[in-house]
Amino acid sequence: MAKSNIGVNQLDTRRNPSDAIWNSCPWLEIFAGDSAVASGCQFFDDFLFEYNTGANAQVPGYKVVGTNGTAALLATDDGGVMQMATSTSAANESYLCFGSAVGSHAQFKKDTRNQMWFETRFRVQDITNASGYFLGLTRPSDMASAFLTSTSFVRASADYVGLANLAATPTKMDIVYNTASTETVYVAGATTLVVNTWVKFGWHYFGSTQGNKVRFYINGQEVANTAGTLGVAVTAANFPNAVQMAAMFAAKEAGGSVATKLEVDWWRFAQTIDDQ
Numbered sequence: 001m002a003k004s005n006i007g008v009n010q011l012d013t014r015r016n017p018s019d020a021i022w023n024s025c026p027w028l029e030i031f032a033g034d035s036a037v038a039s040g041c042q043f044f045d046d047f048l049f050e051y052n053t054g055a056n057a058q059v060p061g062y063k064v065v066g067t068n069g070t071a072a073l074l075a076t077d078d079g080g081v082m083q084m085a086t087s088t089s090a091a092n093e094s095y096l097c098f099g100s101a102v103g104s105h106a107q108f109k110k111d112t113r114n115q116m117w118f119e120t121r122f123r124v125q126d127i128t129n130a131s132g133y134f135l136g137l138t139r140p141s142d143m144a145s146a147f148l149t150s151t152s153f154v155r156a157s158a159d160y161v162g163l164a165n166l167a168a169t170p171t172k173m174d175i176v177y178n179t180a181s182t183e184t185v186y187v188a189g190a191t192t193l194v195v196n197t198w199v200k201f202g203w204h205y206f207g208s209t210q211g212n213k214v215r216f217y218i219n220g221q222e223v224a225n226t227a228g229t230l231g232v233a234v235t236a237a238n239f240p241n242a243v244q245m246a247a248m249f250a251a252k253e254a255g256g257s258v259a260t261k262l263e264v265d266w267w268r269f270a271q272t273i274d275d276q
Contacts (some may be wrong), residue, residue, distance in 0.1 A: 012220025013198070015079070015267050020220045021202050025270050037114070040272040041105055043098075043247075046078035047073060047260050063101040066145055069094025070252070074263065084262045086253035093148060094262075095250040099203025101143035104244035106271060108161075108234040110208045113272055119217070120249070120267035127171045127193050130255030133262050135201060136162015137245040147168045148252035155183055156177065159240040161214070162199045163190065166252070173201075175216050175223065177232070179240040186232055189226050191218045201215065205234070207272075214239075 012018045033039075050058075059082075064071045066086075071094060074081045082260040086092035099105060101185040104115060115225040120135050134155070142158035148166055149156060155164060175187040191199055205214045215232035216223045224230050234241040247269060251262035 009222055010220060016123065016267065018200055018202065018217060018220035020222065021117055021119050021204050021217055022268075024204065024235050025115075026272065027270060030270055030272065033072075038272045040141050040270065042270040043105065044268045045098075047072075047082040047250050047264065051082075053057070055173075059096065061100070061189070063097045063143070064097040064103060065097055065143055065147075066093030066250075066252075068092045068241075069216070070128070071232075072095050079263075080122040084251045084264070085247055086251055086260045088253065088257060090253075090254060092242045093145065093250065093252045093262075095143060095147060095248055096264075097138075097142060098247040101140050101246075104140055104246045106245045106247075106269065107220070108205055108214065108239070108241050109211050110234065110241075111273065114205075114207045114215060116205035116214075116269075116271045117202070118247075118269050119200060120201045120266075121198055121265040122249070123198050123232040123263050123265075124170075124192075124193055124259040125195060125198055125263070127195055128169060129253075129258040130168045130258070131170050131258075132164070132166035132250075132252035132254060133173065133260075134164040134248065134250040135169065135208065135262075135264070136160060136164070136248065138162075139243055139245050143248055147248075150251055151166050157181065159243045160248075161203075161240060161245070162248075164249055166254070168255075170198050177239050179238050179243065184236075184238045187216065190216070202268075206231075215235050220239075229275050234251075237238065254270065 083095040140157040172189040215231040
């Protein structure tokens with residue numbers, strides 16, 4: 001795909017997908033079905049089309065899961081912004097699940113040609129009320145009410161990789177992963193939230209030719225863990241290796257006073273597979 005001028009690992013707060021993640025992606029070749037270069041799949045949703053609104057209204061290609069949750073386009077934002085919103089009642093939630101919480105499109109595998117790229121751009125509208133957010137990949141069977149809990153502030157035992165928080169004052173978000181066990185926080189406080197301020201989060205999985213590592217990015221800059229390590233191997237303990245997953249964007253109201261609102265501008269995904 002075409003390259004732009006933002007250097008690798010430089011701060012990239014533009015609306016566009018981040019070069020550090022996507023400059024290595026054979027996007028056009030995947031789209032064209034050029035198996036000599038890359039076979040795989042790709043998705044890019046900029047949320048440009050009008051959808052139904054109201055409690056648990058369904059979005060084409062997605063399923064809205066959760067108690068009294070809504071998913072609707074914001075009329076005041078150009079370029080398409082999808083808002084997942086809850087009511088002010090405690091334990092209400094809105095999870096936007098790609099593939100209708102049934103289909104899957106992503107899998108971390110150790111195939112020779114397997115690579116994966118994912119990124120999304122989002123913002124939140126409250127960082128003082130007890131609430132929770134998640135953006136990433138989840139096993140479809142785990143896309144259900146109480147994926148984010150409102151009492152223990154711990155995500156349910158499920159398979160997932162993403163950016164998340166659940167705190168009384170949700171000012172920071174962690175990079176996390178889990179495989180139906182006890183969650184692993186790979187990077188605590190990976191980004192600090194500011195109300196109505198856009199953040200980009202994503203990763204590039206390099207496949208078996210480069211150590212089977214997933215490397216994470218915030219606003220185009222790679223994020224290391226507390227040990228200074230760049231990237232986690234999909235063979236690491238508790239990482240959902242070889243699990244079929246799909247994209248999910250989640251908001252949870254925990255405090256019972258202010259509606260929780262997660263707003264997603266776009267998300268983008270590509271994966272190459274070894275079909276030889």
